[in-house]
Amino acid sequence: MQMRELSRASGVPVATVKYYLREGLLPAGTPTSATRATYDDSHLQRLRLIRALAEVGQLRLETVRTILTAVDGGGTLHETVGAAHTALAPLGPASPQADEAVDRLLRRRRWRVHQDSSNRHALAVAFEALDKVGFEVVDTTLDAYADAALTVATVDVETVPTDSAEHAVEHVVVGTVLFEPLLLALRRLAQEHLSSRRLGRPGRPVRTARSTRG
């Protein structure tokens, strides 16, 4: 297909497609003249993937590039997913107390996780931020979250396709990122549902005291 058709099918403007080509995120098409090229389904699929990661995942272009490099890299499944998770993990150090809280949780739940996993670090950073604003996370809360995480991860891991390794890697990386907004939106909808029951019907809002701050 021509550039114009590729743009229409993917929903990505022509100028943006050209930008992705220049940046090397999208492989070049097959030249048909000095100024034209044709593109195939692999270009369309890749373009949809870039768009989804950048728009829904709200990932910066460098992070998108890191993930695409991992998907194309031909490494092991663990290496690829690890590289993607590292690209996605939040920055900043965590305290020894937060690291210890993560270790304690993983031991209690008997979860097998690599000692240097970036996911451990992501959890420690999350603990630390909650601690800094004075949120104490008690074990019963943590267990409810861990139960929920295990529920969704079970489905995630079971639905990884086994027909081809490349397909499997792409599924895991994209699924990790694109299912995150889904899970977060469902959590907020569930909160809205439950708090409308607890706080009364819409239209009978609970008044709050005026802030004494500022």
Next chain:
Amino acid sequence: MQMRELSRASGVPVATVKYYLREGLLPAGTPTSATRATYDDSHLQRLRLIRALAEVGQLRLETVRTILTAVDGGGTLHETVGAAHTALAPLGPASPQADEAVDRLLRRRRWRVHQDSSNRHALAVAFEALDKVGFEVVDTTLDAYADAALTVATVDVETVPTDSAEHAVEHVVVGTVLFEPLLLALRRLAQEHLSSRRLGRPGRPVRTARSTRG
């Protein structure tokens, strides 16, 4: 306390504290001379909140401002949480098919959610992104995610403090944002745990075929 002490206690550099003061995110201190002021615990608490939202929530400063305005605004609980969720909701339109899929899910689960809720839209955008990269989300997957969301939302809503309305609002807004990285980190840890069981021990990685792309 002095500026220097405020900086040390919050972990926010002095230059950044001054920036937040200039931007009006942090209320001014009590002047003690032409060039000095003192700050109290409310400044420290607010500074920790800003830091947590900006660093862990990875929110842009304008979004942080919107949330702080909502917390300070003295509106109803529903208004405040709604304003925060709107500030956090992803941009971009969703297709009528995606909106219909959201309606179908909410009817099936009997969740009471406002027709104009930004959370509905967030879910529709997430559906659309998955659809664009060819991920079909079957009902059993969706139900596992909805069950998990309900599990965590139940704890979220139950732990809202009732001692003061301002405290309650702050808890809901901050809890929504700061527990998201916690939930996502736990999901990735659970995936790592389960896939290490499914794919074998670390150190015996599963080789993938080289990519044929690019």
